[in-house]
Amino acid sequence: MRGARRFAVALGLFAGAVSAHSSSSSYLQLQSRGDELQGRWDIALRDLDAAIGLDSDGNDALTWGEVRQSQARIDDYALAHLVLRSDGARCSLQVTQLRIAEHADGHYAALDLAGRCPQSVTTLAIDYSLLFDLDRQHRGLLTLQLGKALYTSVLGPETGEADFGGDGAQSMWRVARTYFHEGLWHVWTGLDHMLFLAGLFLPAVLWRTRGGGWQAAPGLRGALWHTAGIVTAFTLAHATTLSLAALGWVHWPSRLIESGVAATVAFAGFNNLVPMVHRRLAAIAAAFGLIHGLAVASALIDLGLPVSGRVWAIATFNFGVEAAQLSLVATVIPVSFVFRHSRIYRHFVLVPGSLLVTTIGVLWFIERAFAVKLLPF
Amino acid sequence: MHHRTRLHGTLALMGLCATFCATPARALDSVPAYQPGDDAVVLERAAISSPQLRELKAARMRAEATPNDAAAAIAYARLAIELGRQQADPRFYGNAEAALAPWDATPAPPLEIAWLRAVLRQQRHDFDGARAELDALLQREPAYAPALLTRAVIHLVQGRPRDAQRDCTALIGQASVPIIGSCAAAALSEQGQAEHALRTLAALNTQVSAGIPFDQRSWGLTLAAEINARMEHDDDARAAFDRARAAIAAAGDHDPYFQVAEADFLLDQHEPAAVVERLRNETRNNNALLRLTLAESQLPDAASQASAKKHIEMLGERFAATRARGEATHRREEARYLLELRHDPDAALKLAVGNWNVQREPLDARIFLECAVAARAPDAARPVLEWMKQTGIEDPRLHRLAAQLPGGGS
Numbered sequence: 001m002r003g004a005r006r007f008a009v010a011l012g013l014f015a016g017a018v019s020a021h022s023s024s025s026s027y028l029q030l031q032s033r034g035d036e037l038q039g040r041w042d043i044a045l046r047d048l049d050a051a052i053g054l055d056s057d058g059n060d061a062l063t064w065g066e067v068r069q070s071q072a073r074i075d076d077y078a079l080a081h082l083v084l085r086s087d088g089a090r091c092s093l094q095v096t097q098l099r100i101a102e103h104a105d106g107h108y109a110a111l112d113l114a115g116r117c118p119q120s121v122t123t124l125a126i127d128y129s130l131l132f133d134l135d136r137q138h139r140g141l142l143t144l145q146l147g148k149a150l151y152t153s154v155l156g157p158e159t160g161e162a163d164f165g166g167d168g169a170q171s172m173w174r175v176a177r178t179y180f181h182e183g184l185w186h187v188w189t190g191l192d193h194m195l196f197l198a199g200l201f202l203p204a205v206l207w208r209t210r211g212g213g214w215q216a217a218p219g220l221r222g223a224l225w226h227t228a229g230i231v232t233a234f235t236l237a238h239a240t241t242l243s244l245a246a247l248g249w250v251h252w253p254s255r256l257i258e259s260g261v262a263a264t265v266a267f268a269g270f271n272n273l274v275p276m277v278h279r280r281l282a283a284i285a286a287a288f289g290l291i292h293g294l295a296v297a298s299a300l301i302d303l304g305l306p307v308s309g310r311v312w313a314i315a316t317f318n319f320g321v322e323a324a325q326l327s328l329v330a331t332v333i334p335v336s337f338v339f340r341h342s343r344i345y346r347h348f349v350l351v352p353g354s355l356l357v358t359t360i361g362v363l364w365f366i367e368r369a370f371a372v373k374l375l376p377f
Numbered sequence: 378m379h380h381r382t383r384l385h386g387t388l389a390l391m392g393l394c395a396t397f398c399a400t401p402a403r404a405l406d407s408v409p410a411y412q413p414g415d416d417a418v419v420l421e422r423a424a425i426s427s428p429q430l431r432e433l434k435a436a437r438m439r440a441e442a443t444p445n446d447a448a449a450a451i452a453y454a455r456l457a458i459e460l461g462r463q464q465a466d467p468r469f470y471g472n473a474e475a476a477l478a479p480w481d482a483t484p485a486p487p488l489e490i491a492w493l494r495a496v497l498r499q500q501r502h503d504f505d506g507a508r509a510e511l512d513a514l515l516q517r518e519p520a521y522a523p524a525l526l527t528r529a530v531i532h533l534v535q536g537r538p539r540d541a542q543r544d545c546t547a548l549i550g551q552a553s554v555p556i557i558g559s560c561a562a563a564a565l566s567e568q569g570q571a572e573h574a575l576r577t578l579a580a581l582n583t584q585v586s587a588g589i590p591f592d593q594r595s596w597g598l599t600l601a602a603e604i605n606a607r608m609e610h611d612d613d614a615r616a617a618f619d620r621a622r623a624a625i626a627a628a629g630d631h632d633p634y635f636q637v638a639e640a641d642f643l644l645d646q647h648e649p650a651a652v653v654e655r656l657r658n659e660t661r662n663n664n665a666l667l668r669l670t671l672a673e674s675q676l677p678d679a680a681s682q683a684s685a686k687k688h689i690e691m692l693g694e695r696f697a698a699t700r701a702r703g704e705a706t707h708r709r710e711e712a713r714y715l716l717e718l719r720h721d722p723d724a725a726l727k728l729a730v731g732n733w734n735v736q737r738e739p740l741d742a743r744i745f746l747e748c749a750v751a752a753r754a755p756d757a758a759r760p761v762l763e764w765m766k767q768t769g770i771e772d773p774r775l776h777r778l779a780a781q782l783p784g785g786g787s
Binding site (some may be wrong): 022023024029040045046047048049050055060062063065067068098099101102105106107110133134137138139141143154192218 | 409413415416417418423470471478692694695698699701
């Protein structure tokens with residue numbers, strides 16, 4: 001931030017600068033084993049010196065002797081700013097050894113920690129307040145191993161109190177559960193997605209032939225497999241572009257994509273009324289899946305994906321999408337199969353449904369392509 | 378309904394991200410701890426001299442003794458910020474933030490506190506937040522000069538020289554001639570009027586004897602050096618850097634900003650040995666360390682190569698530590714590091730793009746284009762080319778880089 005600095009110098013006060021040094025951080029590593037806690041806490045000597053004064057001879061040079069002689073004060077100061085509670089009860093904590101560690105930005109006091117909680121540790125509440133009264137930009141970088149779960153967290157003035165374990169478990173399993181759930185609900189609550197699927201499902205048990213007549217599906221098994229095949233082709237394509245875009249490897253303008261999605265919805269509905277494609281529906285679904293995947297990716301990117309385990313998160317999201325779609329196939333197709341010969345299905349479900357899907361698709365397309373507002377949703 | 382709105386409802390995801398999105402801190406196992414064998418081993422040298430530190434501590438104690446006394450808090454914060462400038466050390470800014478913390482929840486604190494708060498936001502690269510604070514402040518007091526000046530700076534940092542110039546103009550009658558002149562020159566130099574800016578600065582800089590305070594003079598001199606360097610008036614730039622260095626030394630100041638600007642010039646002039654000589658003892662400062670490492674890597678002797686290797690590692694660890702804090706304040710420097718020292722143009726370009734969303738000074742544009750050329754990604758560079766067209770900046774190096782883009786750039 002170059003200009004910044006010059007201007008304020010002019011005022012006798014510098015208006016801001018590159019944070020050219022590293023900011024103050026401490027590194028706190030903790031593990032639990034049963035009711036015992038173990039760990040190490042690295043605190044910059046510069047910070048300790050500013051807080052409690054280690055340079056006893058005041059010669060601007062900090063020696064190992066000075067640090068060693070200050071050990072009791074260092075221990076007290078550090079432990080007074082870290083409170084650990086397990087299941088609501090306070091854990092004891094002690095410094096067992098003082099050593100020195102060389103980090104990239106200087107020498108740190110490395111405190112070996114040992115503690116004990118009243119009972120086996122399943123949850124840990126951390127109240128970290130080191131240095132915040134002195135330096136609001138200080139952060140504690142926490143790595144915590146609770147049983148099999150590994151947590152990392154940045155502890156700051158507003159976030160110095162944090163809970164870990166129990167429901168807050170941030171394991172692979174939890175990432176999977178959250179994103180799988182997200183994938184399921186993406187389908188179940190997503191109007192785009194549902195309409196497109198409806199367009200595909202409606203004719204699964206009864207379709208219009210090129211000659212203008214109607215043909216009913218001969219067997220349920222065939223209808224189910226046929227639809228599941230279409231849906232899976234869609235998901236595979238969807239997963240491909242979603243992954244590529246969410247990982248930042250491809251990028252398309254969102255207006256183009258959102259308009260494209262609307263066009264696919266309109267096409268799916270219209271195809272039921274005026275059949276253009278029937279046999280190659282899986283291929284069409286796959287092509288459309290490519291477009292839908294890009295659209296969903298932009299939403300996932302907006303939310304931010306976990307940096308570690310991104311691919312895992314995206315994969316479980318896609319599994320969720322597929323599971324939700326198959327659940328729809330499994331419930332909708334058998335029901336419509338039963339009614340496939342009745343006039344009600346043709347006149348009150350298939351034709352009006354397809355008309356509705358087509359209409360909304362077209363209106364969406366106009367809205368998105370030309371940035372106008374036509375629909376209330 | 379767009380997918381966006383639907384997914385946004387899910388806070389669970391965001392909570393997850395809060396924990397996962399920052400790169401986790403390096404495990405401590407990779408940083409061995411030991412007990413030095415000798416009590417006399419010096420582990421750390423104080424960043425600032427004892428008198429300065431004592432002065433800071435005294436100001437802190439006065440502020441802490443009277444927690445709601447604005448004057449005491451302001452005095453402590455100003456002192457800390459000035460040390461932060463001298464040392465380019467965010468710890469001191471953290472001190473200043475702590476000093477102003479009692480007013481954190483006050484939307485309209487005393488003007489100076491609001492201004493300092495904006496300065497600190499700016500230092501954290503929260504430029505939009507800083508600008509909002511200054512806009513509100515200037516609503517209350519339209520002629521508050523420090524706020525106008527800081528806002529001009531933020532406009533420049535965010536690549537809006539025209540808005541900067543408006544704020545510089547508003548300073549007329551509120552600030553001294555050298556300040557207004559330097560402010561305007563900085564803004565003009567990015568709008569296709571570099572020669573005009575240099576003439577203004579030359580006029581100002583010849584008035585040295587007229588008793589312009591040191592800080593204002595050193596600003597004008599460094600600015601002239603930087604603009605000359607950008608315009609590739611090499612001899613004038615060298616002379617201006619020499620003058621500025623002499624002025625800074627005469628005032629007994631330590632000026633990391635100047636050091637880095639001069640090092641960049643010397644690197645462009647292929648004089649790595651001069652850079653090593655100047656920055657050898659500035660390894661605490663990441664920006665200076667980057668230039669030092671670049672210079673060392675260009676020197677053929679074994680000692681320089683070995684030192685460069687060590688420093689490349691060290692820079693990597695420091696950037697990683699910054700990222701572990703969830704901060705993105707070093708992206709420009711890290712992009713240059715990845716491009717020139719790690720030879721990874723694709724990764725560098727990603728950082729340069731992210732940096733460009735926040736910071737848009739000529740140097741940001743240069744690094745962006747260098748990355749885009751190396752990564753053969755002309756499309757990615759479009760925002761910079763547009764910015765160049767929009768501002769009319771003359772910088773010949775930027776235009777050469779644009780022409781080197783596959784497909785000939787614009």
